Amino acid sequence: MERPYTILSCAVSLDGHIDDASPERLRLSSAEDFDEVDALRAECDAIMVGAGTVRKDNPRLLVRSEERRRRRKAEGRTGDLLKAVLSESGKLDPAARFFTTGDAGKVVYTGSPAYPAAEQRFLRAPGVTVVDAGDPTELRAVLADLVRRGVRRLMVEGGTRVHTRFLTEGLADELRLAVAPFFVGDATAPRFTGPGVFADGPGSPLRLERVREVGGMAVLHYRAEREDR
Numbered sequence: 001m002e003r004p005y006t007i008l009s010c011a012v013s014l015d016g017h018i019d020d021a022s023p024e025r026l027r028l029s030s031a032e033d034f035d036e037v038d039a040l041r042a043e044c045d046a047i048m049v050g051a052g053t054v055r056k057d058n059p060r061l062l063v064r065s066e067e068r069r070r071r072r073k074a075e076g077r078t079g080d081l082l083k084a085v086l087s088e089s090g091k092l093d094p095a096a097r098f099f100t101t102g103d104a105g106k107v108v109y110t111g112s113p114a115y116p117a118a119e120q121r122f123l124r125a126p127g128v129t130v131v132d133a134g135d136p137t138e139l140r141a142v143l144a145d146l147v148r149r150g151v152r153r154l155m156v157e158g159g160t161r162v163h164t165r166f167l168t169e170g171l172a173d174e175l176r177l178a179v180a181p182f183f184v185g186d187a188t189a190p191r192f193t194g195p196g197v198f199a200d201g202p203g204s205p206l207r208l209e210r211v212r213e214v215g216g217m218a219v220l221h222y223r224a225e226r227e228d229r
Contacts, residue, residue, distance in 0.1 A: 003143035004154035007044070007174040008163055009037055011217070012192050017184035018158060025057050028180040032215025035065070040176065042068035044081055044155040046146055049098075050162040051087035060101045061157070078104040082151060085109070086162055088137055090118025094125040107149070109133040109142045139165055160190050170199030175206060175222040178214065200224060 011028035012018055020026045029037070041047060042063045053059065062080050063069050069079035080102035085092065090110035092099075099106050099122075106128045110118045112135035122128045133142050146154060156166055166172045177192075200206045206222035213219070 001140055001144055002147050003140070003171065004045070004146055004151045005173050006143070006154045006156060006166065006171055007040070007176060008156045008166060008172045009040060009176045009178075010158060010163060010192055011178040011180060013180050013182055013184045015183045015185065016191050017186070017189045018160065018192055019056075019190050020184050021186050021188045026184070029178060030215030030217055033178050033217050033219065036214055036219070037176075037178075038064045039068065041081060041155055042072060044153045045077075045151040046082040046084055046149075046153075047155045047157060048084040048086065048162070049157050050159050051085060051089070051092055052161065053157070053159045054085055054087075054092055054096055054098045056159075058097050060097045062102050078102075080104045081155070082107065082146075082149065084142070084146065086133075086137060086139075086142065087118070088114065090114040090121065090130065092118075092121075094122055094128065099125055099128055105129060105149075107131055107145075109137060109145075111135050111137050139169055139171060143171065160192065160194050164193045164196050167193060167198050167200065168196040170224075172200075173224050175220075175224075177220045177222070179218040179220065181216055181218075 010018060047061050061083055073079055082104045083098060083106045086109050088111045108118060108130045112132050115132040119130045122130050131145055207225055209221045209223050211220050
Protein backbone atom coordinates (compact mmCIF):
# COMPACT_ATOMS: atom_id res chain seq x y z
CA MET A 1 0.00 0.00 0.00
CA GLU A 2 1.28 3.43 -0.93
CA ARG A 3 1.30 5.76 2.04
CA PRO A 4 2.96 9.02 3.10
CA TYR A 5 6.33 9.09 4.78
CA THR A 6 5.15 9.51 8.37
CA ILE A 7 6.90 11.39 11.16
CA LEU A 8 5.66 11.21 14.75
CA SER A 9 6.55 14.30 16.78
CA CYS A 10 6.03 14.53 20.51
CA ALA A 11 7.32 16.33 23.60
CA VAL A 12 7.36 14.33 26.84
CA SER A 13 8.39 14.76 30.45
CA LEU A 14 11.20 12.69 31.94
CA ASP A 15 8.58 10.21 33.18
CA GLY A 16 6.93 9.90 29.77
CA HIS A 17 3.90 12.18 30.09
CA ILE A 18 2.65 14.50 27.34
CA ASP A 19 0.53 16.63 29.69
CA ASP A 20 -0.59 16.79 33.29
CA ALA A 21 -4.13 16.12 34.55
CA SER A 22 -5.14 19.76 34.96
CA PRO A 23 -7.59 21.54 32.61
CA GLU A 24 -4.80 23.81 31.32
CA ARG A 25 -2.33 22.52 28.78
CA LEU A 26 1.13 21.83 30.23
CA ARG A 27 3.89 23.50 28.25
CA LEU A 28 6.63 20.92 27.75
CA SER A 29 8.60 22.46 24.88
CA SER A 30 11.05 25.32 25.02
CA ALA A 31 10.81 28.20 22.53
CA GLU A 32 13.70 26.69 20.58
CA ASP A 33 11.97 23.33 20.37
CA PHE A 34 8.71 24.95 19.23
CA ASP A 35 10.59 26.71 16.44
CA GLU A 36 12.29 23.51 15.32
CA VAL A 37 8.95 21.69 15.25
CA ASP A 38 7.55 24.57 13.19
CA ALA A 39 10.38 24.08 10.68
CA LEU A 40 9.57 20.37 10.51
CA ARG A 41 5.89 21.16 9.94
CA ALA A 42 6.80 23.47 7.07
CA GLU A 43 8.56 20.56 5.33
CA CYS A 44 5.44 18.37 5.44
CA ASP A 45 2.25 18.24 3.38
CA ALA A 46 -0.23 17.37 6.15
CA ILE A 47 -0.52 17.24 9.91
CA MET A 48 -2.67 14.79 11.87
CA VAL A 49 -4.01 14.61 15.42
CA GLY A 50 -6.71 12.73 17.26
CA ALA A 51 -10.12 14.04 18.31
CA GLY A 52 -9.03 14.27 21.95
CA THR A 53 -6.29 16.74 21.06
CA VAL A 54 -8.74 18.96 19.17
CA ARG A 55 -11.21 18.91 22.07
CA LYS A 56 -8.74 19.44 24.93
CA ASP A 57 -6.10 21.72 23.42
CA ASN A 58 -8.13 23.51 20.70
CA PRO A 59 -4.96 23.78 18.57
CA ARG A 60 -4.54 25.74 15.34
CA LEU A 61 -1.68 23.60 13.98
CA LEU A 62 -0.37 26.29 11.64
CA VAL A 63 3.05 27.10 10.26
CA ARG A 64 3.98 29.97 12.59
CA SER A 65 6.99 31.43 10.79
CA GLU A 66 6.05 33.96 8.10
CA GLU A 67 9.31 33.24 6.29
CA ARG A 68 8.47 29.53 6.10
CA ARG A 69 4.95 30.32 4.95
CA ARG A 70 6.32 32.55 2.17
CA ARG A 71 8.74 29.82 1.13
CA ARG A 72 5.92 27.26 0.92
CA LYS A 73 3.81 29.61 -1.18
CA ALA A 74 6.75 30.33 -3.48
CA GLU A 75 6.91 26.57 -4.08
CA GLY A 76 3.25 26.58 -5.15
CA ARG A 77 1.92 25.18 -1.87
CA THR A 78 -0.43 26.60 0.73
CA GLY A 79 1.14 28.47 3.63
CA ASP A 80 -0.27 25.93 6.07
CA LEU A 81 -0.55 22.17 5.95
CA LEU A 82 -3.62 20.11 5.17
CA LYS A 83 -5.05 19.22 8.60
CA ALA A 84 -6.45 15.76 9.36
CA VAL A 85 -8.20 14.51 12.49
CA LEU A 86 -9.15 10.96 13.46
CA SER A 87 -12.54 10.88 15.18
CA GLU A 88 -14.44 7.63 15.54
CA SER A 89 -17.60 9.50 16.61
CA GLY A 90 -17.22 12.56 14.39
CA LYS A 91 -18.48 14.67 17.30
CA LEU A 92 -16.23 17.67 16.92
CA ASP A 93 -17.09 21.36 17.06
CA PRO A 94 -16.91 22.99 13.59
CA ALA A 95 -16.06 26.25 15.41
CA ALA A 96 -12.84 24.79 16.89
CA ARG A 97 -9.68 26.60 15.82
CA PHE A 98 -8.50 23.44 14.06
CA PHE A 99 -11.26 24.00 11.47
CA THR A 100 -11.46 27.80 11.33
CA THR A 101 -7.77 28.69 10.88
CA GLY A 102 -5.25 28.09 8.12
CA ASP A 103 -5.33 28.41 4.33
CA ALA A 104 -5.38 24.67 3.58
CA GLY A 105 -8.13 22.06 3.74
CA LYS A 106 -9.23 20.02 6.74
CA VAL A 107 -10.28 16.37 6.71
CA VAL A 108 -12.28 14.54 9.39
CA TYR A 109 -11.81 10.76 9.25
CA THR A 110 -14.69 9.16 11.08
CA GLY A 111 -16.20 5.73 11.65
CA SER A 112 -18.86 4.43 9.27
CA PRO A 113 -21.76 4.55 11.81
CA ALA A 114 -20.99 8.19 12.64
CA TYR A 115 -20.34 9.32 9.08
CA PRO A 116 -23.86 10.56 8.08
CA ALA A 117 -24.24 12.73 11.20
CA ALA A 118 -20.66 14.02 10.94
CA GLU A 119 -21.16 14.96 7.30
CA GLN A 120 -24.24 16.97 8.28
CA ARG A 121 -22.39 18.59 11.19
CA PHE A 122 -19.69 19.97 8.87
CA LEU A 123 -21.95 20.70 5.90
CA ARG A 124 -21.54 24.46 6.29
CA ALA A 125 -17.93 24.41 7.48
CA PRO A 126 -15.82 25.86 4.63
CA GLY A 127 -12.90 23.74 3.49
CA VAL A 128 -13.79 20.75 5.68
CA THR A 129 -14.25 17.28 4.17
CA VAL A 130 -15.65 14.31 6.11
CA VAL A 131 -14.45 10.85 5.08
CA ASP A 132 -15.87 7.45 6.03
CA ALA A 133 -12.79 5.58 7.29
CA GLY A 134 -14.50 2.27 8.11
CA ASP A 135 -15.91 0.54 11.16
CA PRO A 136 -13.74 0.85 13.15
CA THR A 137 -11.59 3.46 11.43
CA GLU A 138 -8.87 1.86 9.31
CA LEU A 139 -5.58 3.73 9.56
CA ARG A 140 -4.16 2.30 6.32
CA ALA A 141 -7.26 3.48 4.46
CA VAL A 142 -6.78 6.94 5.96
CA LEU A 143 -3.17 7.06 4.77
CA ALA A 144 -4.14 5.86 1.30
CA ASP A 145 -6.73 8.65 1.13
CA LEU A 146 -4.11 11.21 2.13
CA VAL A 147 -1.86 10.01 -0.70
CA ARG A 148 -4.74 10.58 -3.13
CA ARG A 149 -4.91 14.13 -1.79
CA GLY A 150 -1.27 14.69 -2.70
CA VAL A 151 0.24 14.08 0.73
CA ARG A 152 3.72 12.61 0.50
CA ARG A 153 5.02 13.64 3.91
CA LEU A 154 2.80 13.46 7.01
CA MET A 155 3.46 14.80 10.50
CA VAL A 156 1.56 13.23 13.41
CA GLU A 157 1.34 15.22 16.64
CA GLY A 158 -0.78 13.01 18.89
CA GLY A 159 -2.32 12.32 21.20
CA THR A 160 -1.75 9.06 23.05
CA ARG A 161 -4.21 6.89 21.14
CA VAL A 162 -3.08 8.12 17.73
CA HIS A 163 0.63 7.66 18.48
CA THR A 164 -0.09 4.20 19.85
CA ARG A 165 -2.01 3.21 16.72
CA PHE A 166 0.75 4.34 14.36
CA LEU A 167 3.44 2.56 16.37
CA THR A 168 1.57 -0.70 16.97
CA GLU A 169 0.50 -0.90 13.33
CA GLY A 170 4.03 -0.24 12.08
CA LEU A 171 3.06 2.92 10.19
CA ALA A 172 5.60 5.35 11.65
CA ASP A 173 8.79 5.89 9.64
CA GLU A 174 10.46 8.41 11.89
CA LEU A 175 10.11 9.58 15.49
CA ARG A 176 11.15 12.95 16.91
CA LEU A 177 10.94 12.83 20.69
CA ALA A 178 11.73 15.96 22.71
CA VAL A 179 12.32 15.27 26.42
CA ALA A 180 11.61 18.09 28.87
CA PRO A 181 13.93 18.30 31.92
CA PHE A 182 11.25 17.66 34.55
CA PHE A 183 8.83 15.07 35.92
CA VAL A 184 5.02 15.22 35.97
CA GLY A 185 4.58 12.50 38.60
CA ASP A 186 0.84 11.96 38.09
CA ALA A 187 -0.35 8.46 37.23
CA THR A 188 -3.58 9.90 35.78
CA ALA A 189 -1.76 12.20 33.33
CA PRO A 190 -1.69 11.14 29.64
CA ARG A 191 1.40 9.40 28.31
CA PHE A 192 3.14 9.32 24.94
CA THR A 193 1.73 5.86 24.19
CA GLY A 194 -0.65 3.40 25.77
CA PRO A 195 -0.22 -0.37 26.08
CA GLY A 196 0.02 -2.47 22.93
CA VAL A 197 2.06 -4.85 20.82
CA PHE A 198 4.48 -2.53 19.09
CA ALA A 199 6.00 -3.12 15.66
CA ASP A 200 9.28 -1.70 16.95
CA GLY A 201 9.63 -3.97 19.97
CA PRO A 202 12.76 -5.57 21.46
CA GLY A 203 13.18 -7.82 18.43
CA SER A 204 12.94 -4.98 15.91
CA PRO A 205 14.07 -1.75 17.59
CA LEU A 206 14.08 1.70 16.06
CA ARG A 207 17.46 3.04 14.96
CA LEU A 208 18.68 6.02 16.97
CA GLU A 209 20.05 8.46 14.41
CA ARG A 210 21.03 11.39 16.59
CA VAL A 211 20.58 13.09 19.96
CA ARG A 212 20.76 16.86 20.33
CA GLU A 213 20.24 19.56 22.95
CA VAL A 214 17.61 22.08 21.88
CA GLY A 215 16.71 24.84 24.32
CA GLY A 216 17.45 22.73 27.38
CA MET A 217 15.65 19.66 26.03
CA ALA A 218 17.07 16.38 24.75
CA VAL A 219 15.77 15.76 21.23
CA LEU A 220 16.00 12.17 20.04
CA HIS A 221 15.59 11.17 16.40
CA TYR A 222 14.68 7.57 15.61
CA ARG A 223 14.04 5.85 12.29
CA ALA A 224 12.21 2.60 11.59
CA GLU A 225 13.96 -0.11 9.61
CA ARG A 226 11.19 -2.16 8.03
CA GLU A 227 10.93 -3.82 4.65
CA ASP A 228 7.69 -1.99 3.77
CA ARG A 229 9.69 1.22 3.37
